[in-house]
Amino acid sequence: MVHKAIQLILIYCLTANLHDLAFGDSPPYNICSTSTAGSARASTIDDNLQNVLTSLASNANAAKFSNASFGNDSDRVYGLYMCLNYISAETCNDCITTASQDISKLCPNKTEAIVWEEVCQLRYAYQNFFGQLDVSGNIPKYNRLNISEPERYRSVVNNTLSDLITKLSAFDPFEMYATDEVPFTNSDTLYALVQCTKDLPADDCITCLHNATADILSCCYFSRGARLLSRNCYLRYELYAFYKGATEPSILAGNQASGRGKQRKMWMIIVLASVVALLLVVFASTGYFFATKKITRKRKGTARKQIQLHKIGDANDTDFHYQHVQGRDNDLKAQDFFIDLETLNLATSNFSDSNILGQGGFGPVYKGVLSDGKEVAVKRLSSCSEQGTAEFTNEVLLILKLQHKNLVKLLGFCVDGDEKLLVYEFMPNGSLDAILFDPRKRGILCWRKRTNIVNGIAKGMLYLHEDSRLRIVHRDLKASNVLLDSDMNSKISDFGMARIFAESEGEANTARIVGTYGYMAPEYAMEGLYSKKSDVFSFGVLLIEIITGRRNAGFNQLLAYAWHLWNEGNVLELVDPLLTDTSFSDDEFSRYIHIGLLCVQEDAFDRPTMSSVAPMLKGETGTLPQPQKPAFSIGRVTDGHCNNNNCSANGLTISNLSPR
Incomplete structure (x- = not known):
């Protein structure tokens, strides 16, 4: 009874840990060069940099884009900023002032740096970069909620962004900014925005946005919204009118620093309350569970290891993401991933040799057919493996967070005594x-x-x-x-x-x-x-x-x-x-x-x-x-x-x- 209760609770906690990954970080985001100014020039260049930043901040009162340079010859510093077109001049000024402070803190004494705030970006370098396209180091950021129809959504996003880029090309004179809204479902509308820095030639702006579109669609097509941060351009799409002042209609969408702490506390309370409730339900139902459940096989050994769960990386990192499983409340549920051993025994004819698809480095892989007729591939980890449950649960966490159309998809997992199994989508054409x-x-x-x-x-x-x-x-x-x-x-x-x-x-x-x-x-x-x-x-x-x-x-x-x-x-x-x-x-x-x-x-x-x-x-x-x-x-x-x-x-x- 205690073992089953612990097992279910830990599986629930695994899901809760994944859910915590839905909370993302917040601006500023930055890229700093690895090189620094020599000590002999550092003071002069730093003065020139501060003059550039001061000049840019003062220009932000009147313009959404500006560039400036200061100094002589090799000590000259170049800088520019871009505010998103939909914000006010006052908001632009506040954003660039904040960015000027952040860029000095985040990239001290660096020869090149760029910082993205929520609605603006600021960049400087010790070499002239004005009008030069640079698509290296693009940074995608993902909405913390996923879409229920990712492939169809990807197509709509792709068409919308492509139309926006085409719209830019048709403008005379050429514009560096465009928005559009396209119906997705009866209740959802897609809102998208593209913008380039105004120092960029028109052709390079188009190239930058095409690269940004390819980057964002290759990694984030299952997210409800995303943005791509590039040195020369910016794009974003959401299912709410962010460029009209709207905010995401969900508790998970809160981006304001003042509200994040309260929201996190609220979710912590919800998770803790859920765990307590789950404990009560598990212990109340254990008697009935074991009275009706037939033990179908002899357990290997009498000792049972407690599952040790590990999260990978920083739970506050927005670049960690996972494919949502849709439940009644549109969220992850433990039962959507956990598959009991009896089900897998039945699906694989008790792991019959005739069902073996191949032999992996850590055990055989079997073909299985679930009760609903779905074909799956079941990887059975070797029971003599020196690795334990901790590594196995790390594998589960890893695969659930790594979702891409060119990676085999994890459908479920099982932990039962010494048995550790992963259930994948079945690939009909094999290896x-x-x-x-x-x-x-x-x-x-x-x-x-x-x-x-x-x-x-x-x-x-x-x-x-x-x-x-x-x-x-x-x-x-x-x-x-x-x-x-x-x-x-x-x-x-x-x-x-x-x-x-x-x-x-x-x-x-x-x-x-x-x-x-x-x-x-x-x-x-x-x-x-x-x-x-x-x-x-x-x-x-x-x-x-x-x-x-x-x-x-x-x-x-x-x-x-x-x-x-x-x-x-x-x-x-x-x-x-x-x-x-x-x-x-x-x-x-x-x-x-x-x-x-x-x-x-x-x-x-x-x-x-x-x-x-x-x-x-x-x-x-x-x-x-x-x-x-x-x-x-x-x-x-x-x-x-x-x-x-x-x-x-x-x-x-x-x-x-x-x-x-």
């Missing part, structure tokens, strides 16, 4: 490797499907690396960890598992190597050093495998062979003979190989980030840099060749395998 490396099946992967799979993986990895404050390093990205849905769209699985279930480790080094040789970056395989760049290496291997249909066997033989052909100008010899569809392009194939080789360069510093890879894949970048040699390809290739599935070692000499 990528089962199709890609089977010559009888690979033909269904036409060129467009392959590029779509590659781009989906890139989007998923970009989300893990950049769009979540967790900054997840996957560490085991490979073809078998990419699953395909009914439309052959790619979804990354097992993200975060290797990291969470690893032994105690530092941020950049581990004593336990978790991953798959052939996909592992050299600094990780040989020295235990891992970072986002080690994931980029794995992505590069996977990219080359997907477009060539060949497996990277042994010591990266495919990479060595691709590098050899690239330098000889014969990279088209790698084209999969099964690629006979009309959508295939020699130039596109060569570009993808080029990008793959950039990702697998031996020196991690030389590899691009996933945020750079994404536009490369779309052909949105200019001339790509020349790739350096891949890892483990030191030596010579004479007459090496690849067959339909693997690259042979004939003629390939590996001459250096020692750590760098």
Whole structure:
């Protein structure tokens, strides 16, 4: 009785912890450069900066945008501000005054900084940036409430923002600001706003807003509202008329500092009262529960471990977000995620070997069919694993907070004695490797499907690396960890598992190597050093495998062979003979190989980030840099060749395998 009560209460607390993540931080938001002014110039430059900030603050009484500079030659400081067009001059002045104070506190003695307040932004630099587009470091911020129809909402948001950008283009003279309102449901209207800094050329303003739209839709499409903070532009959308002075009609939407404390206290009281009520209900019903419940299996051992729940990161961080499960009160409920062991036993025919879909690094994965006919994949963690319930619940917290169309979705979980299980959406086309490396099946992967799979993986990895404050390093990205849905769209699985279930480790080094040789970056395989760049290496291997249909066997033989052909100008010899569809392009194939080789360069510093890879894949970048040699390809290739599935070692000499 006590065990069941504790279990239910802790599951409830898990949900309560997730609910707490719905409360976000508040402005100011900032970006500071890493460089500082030299001590010899610091005093002079600081005086020039203060003069610039004073000048900008005084201009805010009369204008929503202004720029200024002060000083001579290399000591000159440049600054500008932008207030949102819908606010009053007085509000603009107050906002810039506050921003001037915050930027000095948040970025002391930095050579460049930008601060965003609620309705304005302020920027300065020791170099002239006026009229120059810079879309790096864009910051998305999410509404703390999610939408019930995210995919349809995403389409409406995309169309609305695109129409606003088109509206800007049609203005003569060009305007830097536009708003629009579009019906979403019978009771909800979407309100959207776009604005650029007035120093920006019209074409660059459009480019900035297109980039901002892509960023916001890739990460926040399930939120009721969001804003994108960029150096040169700004966009925001909500389901209330924020630019007309309206506030969000929900207790969770309170943004005023004076009201936040009261709201938090109110929610704390509600949560505590709910826990107490739950205790009473659990203990009152336990007798009846055990009188009617038939024990269906012998428990393993007599000792029961109490579940230790851990939150990941700062609960006040707005960039943590999760997919709401809609209940009667439109909020998360524990029963929406917890699935009892008896249900999973029935769904998987008592975990029958005939239902095994695959064997993961931490246990088998079974196909299951729930009582309502829904097909699921059930991951059963090994009972002999040294990791305990704490790591498992961290996994649950992680996956619930990481929601993206290119990540496999968690549907539920189970903790029962030594049993720990995760229930995922079922992917009808299985894992990528089962199709890609089977010559009888690979033909269904036409060129467009392959590029779509590659781009989906890139989007998923970009989300893990950049769009979540967790900054997840996957560490085991490979073809078998990419699953395909009914439309052959790619979804990354097992993200975060290797990291969470690893032994105690530092941020950049581990004593336990978790991953798959052939996909592992050299600094990780040989020295235990891992970072986002080690994931980029794995992505590069996977990219080359997907477009060539060949497996990277042994010591990266495919990479060595691709590098050899690239330098000889014969990279088209790698084209999969099964690629006979009309959508295939020699130039596109060569570009993808080029990008793959950039990702697998031996020196991690030389590899691009996933945020750079994404536009490369779309052909949105200019001339790509020349790739350096891949890892483990030191030596010579004479007459090496690849067959339909693997690259042979004939003629390939590996001459250096020692750590760098």
